[in-house]
Amino acid sequence: MNKLVFSLVSLLLSAAFSSSALAADAEAGEQKAAVCAACHGADGNSSIAENPKLAGQNANYLVKQMLDIKEDRREVPLMEGMLAGMDEADLEDIAAFYAEQEITLEGADPDLVEQGRQLYRSGIADLGVTACSACHSPTGKGNAQAGFPALGGQHAGYTDAQMRAFRSGERDNDGRAAMMRTVSERLTDSEIEALSSYISGLSGGR
Secondary structure, three states: OHHHHHHHHHHHHHHHHHHHHHHOOHHHHHHHHHHHHHHHOOOOOOOOOOOOOOOOOOHHHHHHHHHHHHOOOOOOHHHHHHHOOOOHHHHHHHHHHHHOOOOOOOOOOOOOHHHHHHHHHHOEHHHOEOOOHHHHOOOOOOEOOOOEOOOOOOOHHHHHHHHHHHHHOOOOOOOOOOHHHHHHOOOOHHHHHHHHHHHHOOOOOO
16 A cells, blocks of 8 residues: 555656756756855755755755745745745756755764664554655665655754654645654654664765
């Protein structure tokens, strides 16, 4: 059943974004993304752990997140004003630019690697926690066609904060299936910390 749901989600998201992705202009996106550099870095590698790295992120996911923020499905007050004057074509160009950049690799805490690896690759069967690798790939590169984000190299602090936000329901833009809310609500603080640390050291297949 889980594989069937995953396949259907992948097909629907792929159909929704395929035509717009082809029309996006990464060169134009670089200019439009200049306003984003203060928080996310000129090349999408933010220097502040609270601000996500956008470099190397798949364009489908980036467009969805920006639209969710713009249309009040995800609350990020600082970005709402910046996106207000942009249309969907602008967002697609920005996403195309960031998707072409290379994310910098973080370093996982050696003391948390084994626990993080186990959770990421195997989940917790007894609690029905699906392995993160099922959607985000074993190397953390994500699934661009399905719009599932790349995670490898992301700031541990940012990943930790987002998982806690999903767990509390503060963030709920993970679709009707509530995949992230379902997973995170079954994890302890220490498990989220270990996962976030492990993910920060994944290379995304590079």
